Amino acid sequence: MILTAAGNIIIGITGGIAAYKACDLIRLFVKDKFCVHPVMTKAATEFITPLTVSCLSSKKTVVDIFDSSIEGNVGHIELADIADLMLIAPATADIIAKIASGIADDPVSLISMAFYGTREKPFVIVPAMNYRMYHNPATQKNLEILKERGVIIIDPEEGELVCGETGEGRLASVDVIYNVVIKALDETRDMKNINAIVTAGGTEEPIDPVRVISNRSSGKMGYAVAKQLKKRGAKVTLISSVDLPDPGVDEIAKFKTAADLKDILDSKFPSCDLLVMAAAVADFKPKEQSDKKLHRSDGGITIELEPTDDIIANLAKDRGDRFIVGFAAESEYMISRAKSKLESKGLDMIIANDISRSDIGFGSEYNEVVVLDKNCEKTIKRDLKINIAKGIVDEIASMI
């Protein structure tokens, strides 16, 4: 799945008369460049067809939780993971009851469960039903439960209902729903005014046209940080030496050597607010490179190394009010080395990790880091790199 510039929204459609209004909502979100992932209950398909919904969203509508063609190994979890917001419109009395009690036996309730396992992302429910169903104590109790859990409920409007009666129960207007969704998404975008640069991967310093001196950085941590920053609204330039899937950033520039990286940063750093230097940059490079391939038959060789430029320290000297985050991959004396790097290079924050551990760090999907700034030191316990990245961005957001 691709992250669009505007974001990923799951729209759950359930079996009420107002299901057709979900089509207008999808059109509005798609027009504004959102990627809309539709999910329907079986009852909803009695009111509008999945084909209409798929055509409007340009996405396959999920109507069967056991459909193996849903993207990903465990489709509902992956969908819940990628989405920035979930909206159920219209929400029946039935789906509201299911979600309040943790039932997950249809696509909408199942994906709701997976999506709202934690409260990090906005979940918007828009009830629509006959006014007696709406005022039924069971429905009111279920809505209270959901509100207490932090779910955003958009109250129905009062007016003439399809059943011929008048009362509170009509689906809120499409414009109201749209504006609530945009506002909820906006509140999650605490980095929206930030122009960020993230570097990722290791450098390669050539010895001859074939061989290089490199390091074991996979770039995964940098990509995870870039993805988190993008999710939270930052404009992100990723400067990378690796070929991982595009995390949905605004721009990607490629480097190989420390000198390439320096050149790119020299041109881009002046217009940024935040630099996260997750790339592992060589401290040394061969003093001379052979322009012809070296051969064993030529006998042994000695490679003289010279220091590379200290890119981050040099940028920090002229930083103005830009926020600079460095990384310290250490095999011993991790904290003391990270502290001295923080100070000697003039950084605002440094992320230290222990590369002697085999269960985290280089190449692994996992990491455990200590975030240090002048005043504090905080451990983010072993977790997937994408969650570690979230913790790092939380720390940056609290200081920037």
Ligand SMILES: Cc1cc2nc3c(=O)[nH]c(=O)nc-3n(C[C@H](O)[C@H](O)[C@H](O)COP(=O)(O)O)c2cc1C
């Ligand atoms: C014509 C018709 C209209 C309905 N409209 C609504 C409605 O607006 N709101 C509601 O909560 N239920 C409505 N229902 C009842 C639901 O369709 C029913 O409770 C169904 O089981 C909901 O399934 P779902 O929650 O899985 O979509 C309607 C039923 C029919 C037959």
